[in-house]
Amino acid sequence: MSGVALFGWTLVVACGPRAMPDPRDAARAYARAAAAGDADALYEMMTSEGRQSHGREGVQRLVEETRPELERRSQSLSRGPLVAEARAELGYADGEVAVLELEEGTFRVGAAATLPAGATTPQQALVELRRALAQRSYATLSRALADGTRRHLEDQLSSLVRSLEDPEAADVSIQGDRATVTLPEGHLVSLRREQGVWKVEDFR
Template sequence: MRFRLALVALLLLSACGSGAYVQQGPSDALRAYARALQEGRVDEAYRLLSDEARRSMSLEAFRRAVKENPEDVQEIGRAIARPAADPVVTATVTVPNGEEIELVFEGGKWRLDAAAVDLYGQSTPRQALVGFLRAFERKRYDVILRYVPDAEKEGLGGLGGGAGEGSAPGEGAAGEGAAGSKRADAAQLTPAKLKAAWEGAQKEQMQRIVQAIKAALPTATIEETGDSASMAYGAGGTVAFLREHGVWKIRDF
């Protein structure tokens, strides 16, 4: 099992660095590798691996692994000889501000993924945070509301909980009739309320938080667990994410 996992890992590494991917399709490279293994042409199979893969395992070690695990080698060869479809080869580049740009290898060339033109994307926690920061810098409070979970939009606390004026968190939920409706409207988070809070009493606090997040983002690790995610920043700060309606939002920071 250890050999099998190592060999599969080496094959995946070769997808990112082998010259074969520039000269032929991914499926052609997979089939060539499978045939070489099945026919015992170990040195030829080894040459199909990327520079990084060959650095992690010498030719001698590769020969020995193939010789000592013939059944596993044949099984791997059969499994990858006929892929269902060409695999999609992608690369992720992190730019200095922490934003991740996805590229796709198509027709022998690297092309930018559609997300590269989505300034306020929400497909990943990192993309949501970058979009939020961009909206904050441009004072696009209408856009910022996209990143606020539904509960916080209703004034129940979290990201927008302090932006309401003269209403207690969740007050509207307990009201009845016309009075309850008015309280619910008062608790509703709006771009105007965010602007008043974040350019008013909370301005310095928000500036400190945003600067700390921006400083941490380029090297930060975002931990995902189901529909929740978190990213540590600064001296004990944490950005909490929530996936809602299929997109990522910022629950708190």
């Protein structure tokens, strides 16, 4: 079985239904062009980024240099059956990314800002971290952390919660508009008074 991975899909939002071309047709056209050594046809099949990177002459040169490999790929694709795997990333203005995957001829949501998802690349892990921080969401942050880091954070938070069970018994030192609170289990909380209201400035 030959697997064909197609990248660089463009999602178009229109007012009515829009038929999606079968990616296997593109694979078969590629197989025919590769078998014939048709550099012009292969060039036209490339993305705009690929054409800009290689140029028509560059594609011609690559075809000449890799003709045996192209023929092998053509034979492999021609034997079939073909399994098309497509993946699209839809970027939002605020930097969030929705990941869509082709399933039974329809793009379905694989991961989005509103759905839990596991990062498959370091870049996606950074996106999850940014999302968690932007949303001030502990649940989202927890999913983005490694197991050991998450357990350490949860242990620290649990310890802090226990230490705050009896705030009246805490050792409080006030100096003007600042206060330092020493809690059981070694925790320290720094507070600052802003417009008559005490607010937590730091805790550890």
